[in-house]
Amino acid sequence: MQIESRVFGDAYETANRYVDILASRGVDWGLIGPREVERLWPRHVLNSVAISQLIDPGSSVLDVGSGAGLPGIPLAIARPDLKVTLLEPLLRRANFLTEVVKELGLGDHVTVVRGRAEEQHDRYHVVTCRAVAALPKLLTWCLPLVAPRGQLLAMKGESAEQELLDVQGTLRSRRLTGEVLAVSADPELEPTWVVRIR
Secondary structure (H helix, E strand, O other): OOHHHHHHHHHHHHHHHHHHHHHHHHHHOOOOOHHHHHHHHHHHHHHHHHHHHHOOOOOEEEEEOOOOOOOHHHHHHHOOOOEEEEEEOOHHHHHHHHHHHHHOOOOOOEEEEEOOHHHOOOOEEEEEEEOOOOHHHHHHHHHHHEEEEEEEEEEEOOOHHHHHHHOHHHHHHOOOOEEEEEEOOOOOOOOEEEEEEO
């Protein structure tokens, strides 16, 4: 069985439709670079689902700076138990997300909100973001949106350890803990680096 269908199970067809949308409209709208099309599954979609194992059943999840819907849409496809909010400040991207959520039939548990993190007042069990900004900025924008006993999951590259070191003072002053985790949607995949703040 291929990795994609192993990870998504019954939701594989929906995930595949999402990849097709990214490869066509996502490129046309400038949300995905043409060179990324070959790597949509491993580098973007499966990578996004890697954080699923860190999220409790029935959690509310806010995807900050959702862009093309990563990681929020793959998470919502793989985990229909989650209430996912896709937060995107740019009108064009928010319109794209609204279309995709409707087409994939995810409207019962996915909401698109056009706006900036610093304008939001709701709180979520999990706030996540992928390739949005450096950790000091993310903490300013995202920590006010994390519910008590919730967590921030910032998907990062190889710089994760250094970025976490850079914010130790901030974390200590707010009585928060941070750790870098290597997670993967499947043992055959490269790990995804995540900074978890609780």
